[in-house]
Amino acid sequence: MDLLWASDESLSAYDIQAALAGADDSGRTLAATTVLTVLARLEAKAFVERERSTRPHRYRAAASREEHMADLMHEVLGGASDRTAVLERFVGQVSAEDAAQLRRLLSGL
């Protein structure tokens, strides 16, 4: 996934396979089918888009890493919205009153 995020243009499964083999100096190469399986899964989860016009198919990240991160942060830090309900945060909503109280406490510590 990092490869696709780093790459400006779309990559074929073979490009990815070669790049992965280069990155890993243990000398082992992932089977092309393994790479394709992973890509198919990522596609099913809408993290990756496939260009079907070319052969072999080429893959591209659906959104940049930053966009995903912003999405994640929105869920984690977001207000009392329904989407954040599944998370159990160490510190959730912080009201202005709370924050003032905590700053007083910190200056005393």
Add this chain to the structure above:
Amino acid sequence: MLAPGLLAALAVLLAWPVPLLLSRAKWTHRSPAAALVVWQAIAIAGGLSMIGALLTFGLAPFGEHLVSGAIGFVTTVGSGEPVQPNELWNVLALCAAALLTAHLLLNLVLTVVRSERQRRRHAELLMLLSSPMPSGYRLIDTPAPIAYCLPGALRSVTVVSAGLIELLDEPAMRAVIEHEKAHVRQRHDVVLVLFRAWHASLPWFPIAYRAQREVALLIELLADDYARKSVHDAVLEGAIARVGAGRDDTGAASASGEWADAASPDTLTVRVSRLNPQVSALPPAVEATIVAAAVLLLAIPPVLLLMPTALAMVR
């Protein structure tokens, strides 16, 4: 027949004055575990007595008790006899009981399915964006100080951010991790889902909202207590203060309006203020009494519902 009246009275008590009193009580923060048991007893007994009151009232003209009433009702309907005008209210009550049961169950299922879907989506995103750490949690590379756990049916994930590691020293980090571990170990997500479902089924009902808020706070207190077993109070206090003080800019303005109707004071202030030796837990005997009272409360609606049947069988 006494049962419908008693059950209705219980339903009204549990719908309004009792939860209100409990949410204002001072002892709940000293003994979050016992308070949590009471909240669950109120929610379940309240729902049961509401449905039970409608059911017993509806079946009253068809038989002396629940079972004979149900048999009488089925045979009356089965024989195709028209319902007597004076029985109309009873039939309406039966319909209301069926609708209420379906509504509550459906909302529970919906809430569980919805949170499971959210959880899975968040987990997928998280797996791509975070890297595993040797100590069993995952790290996201962002400057904001964040710690949370994503509860799962089989495996829960605890997540911390690079910003948090930078902000907190080693013992404070441990306090945070222990706090999150407590959420995972004690399956707080299950309790939360129950109360979220209750709130979702009765959105116009202020008590359900208050109950959900109060339960969420109690869960945090429980997790704090768990963390206090392995780190010093002052360390946990510092961790909460540091993480909280850095977070006041995010959505504070919008939140204050939304939370203003809740009479309970601010969550973090409550959490910090009880972290000192003067605030001790309730004596075990008192806690045991509270839990016993909750169990008794839970037993009342089924007893009221089934007692006439049992008596009739004995006779």
